[in-house]
Amino acid sequence: MTLIQRKPALTRGLLRSGNRIYLLPRDIVTGEAARAGIASGTARPLAGGASAYHALDLIVRTDDGIQVVRTSLAALDSLDLPDIETRLERLGAKRALIDDAGLPMLMGIVNATPDSFSDGGQHADAESAIAHGLRLSQEGATILDIGGESTRPGADPVSIGEEIRRTEPVVRALAGAGHSVSIDSRNAPVMAAALDAGAAWVNDVSGLTHDSAASALVAERGCPVVLMHMRADPKTMQLEPSYQCAPLDVYDELEERVAAAVAAGIARDRIVIDPGFGFAKSTTHNLEVTSWLALFHGLGCPVLFGASRKSSIGQMSRGEPVGERLPGSLALGLAAAARGAQILRVHDVGETMQALAVQRALDAVDQ
Known part of the structure; x- marks a missing residue:
């Protein structure tokens, strides 16, 4: 894997045009913990199933390598990420071919x-x-x-x-x-x-x-x-x-x-x-x-x-x-x-x- 740097915070410069941004769900839970997290607003649903996530790794690919920043869901609004609501909806939406039984x-x-x-x-x-x-x-x-x-x-x-x-x-x-x-x-x-x-x-x-x-x-x-x-x-x-x-x-x-x-x-x-x-x-x-x-x-x-x-x-x-x-x-x-x-x-x-x-x-x- 190319050079990966973990950063404590995301700088505005990383969001410039040309840099690719990816969202990696972290702190994933299932079952009752997922339902409770979603109900309380501390977690978001993952792929519409029985799982949810409490945090994200924001991954930014630049010409110099890859930078990763761990962020809570509460902090997302302050980051002004492009298309963030569309990205989150795609992460969380129910998949038409999959039921909600909880097991793959x-x-x-x-x-x-x-x-x-x-x-x-x-x-x-x-x-x-x-x-x-x-x-x-x-x-x-x-x-x-x-x-x-x-x-x-x-x-x-x-x-x-x-x-x-x-x-x-x-x-x-x-x-x-x-x-x-x-x-x-x-x-x-x-x-x-x-x-x-x-x-x-x-x-x-x-x-x-x-x-x-x-x-x-x-x-x-x-x-x-x-x-x-x-x-x-x-x-x-x-x-x-x-x-x-x-x-x-x-x-x-x-x-x-x-x-x-x-x-x-x-x-x-x-x-x-x-x-x-x-x-x-x-x-x-x-x-x-x-x-x-x-x-x-x-x-x-x-x-x-x-x-x-x-x-x-x-x-x-x-x-x-x-x-x-x-x-x-x-x-x-x-x-x-x-x-x-x-x-x-x-x-x-x-x-x-x-x-x-x-x-x-x-x-x-x-x-």
């Missing part, structure tokens, strides 16, 4: 592939993929995310026909059984086949940049879409990724993707953003983005977080192989939930549900 929705991963990084080959035939999706739904998955092309680092693309062959029967069976299904694809023909088979969501790791027909398709169908942050493509994305400041750079690039999607006719309330943990990012970048995850609520869209079983977990720990990364996956999921993430994309649905339930119980006692 879980998106269960169903990889109908022979080569995905974690479970490649385990559910490669339609029958086993369908059975796996049904198990994840029973364990608590709200959305089942069906993928037919591995996007692990270094992965080669597969043909459109093969991707459809892998995913379409799985989507049709699970959607036909009444489950909410997402198609995990970068390719418009695959998206179209899945939507025709009953899929309700599109999840595009390229943020609708890979296939020029994808934006128009999603706009025409009116379905929710997940725009994930990634640079380059899965084959090359991990070749020395570089950022001036990973959270702010990812924020800026996602802001551009949201604007492009809206310009293409996709309703803003149909858009979910995903900062792309593990995609074109080093372990350090992943940690920085996760630490500042609440920043992304400023885009006014639900935040999806997907770190399940990824290699950075082993790199942060003892080099554990993919099958031994459940504890780290749960730790990252809880961290994301504490920062207001509304959707967690996970392999281990039942275990994640349990961890979230225990954390919620602890939070209730603390409050």
Whole structure:
């Protein structure tokens, strides 16, 4: 990360034209503490859900680096920040796709592939993929995310026909059984086949940049879409990724993707953003983005977080192989939930549900 300076106060000079200003919610609380803080005026709602925040980090990017000032909500009026009411409304507004239950929705991963990084080959035939999706739904998955092309680092693309062959029967069976299904694809023909088979969501790791027909398709169908942050493509994305400041750079690039999607006719309330943990990012970048995850609520869209079983977990720990990364996956999921993430994309649905339930119980006692 580039040079970050923490300042006791925000000087007027930092607000000059050309400097980018970001709002990072701090002192986030949930449940009764959130409701009490909002009622008393000492906290503001975060993304319209069960969380609220008591303070903000004002982050200013200048030519010389990044300056961060912690401020209470009461002090905001005296700072004369540009568009502050619009910014605060975007941070706090209810997200159309999200309920107010207090726990993140879980998106269960169903990889109908022979080569995905974690479970490649385990559910490669339609029958086993369908059975796996049904198990994840029973364990608590709200959305089942069906993928037919591995996007692990270094992965080669597969043909459109093969991707459809892998995913379409799985989507049709699970959607036909009444489950909410997402198609995990970068390719418009695959998206179209899945939507025709009953899929309700599109999840595009390229943020609708890979296939020029994808934006128009999603706009025409009116379905929710997940725009994930990634640079380059899965084959090359991990070749020395570089950022001036990973959270702010990812924020800026996602802001551009949201604007492009809206310009293409996709309703803003149909858009979910995903900062792309593990995609074109080093372990350090992943940690920085996760630490500042609440920043992304400023885009006014639900935040999806997907770190399940990824290699950075082993790199942060003892080099554990993919099958031994459940504890780290749960730790990252809880961290994301504490920062207001509304959707967690996970392999281990039942275990994640349990961890979230225990954390919620602890939070209730603390409050």
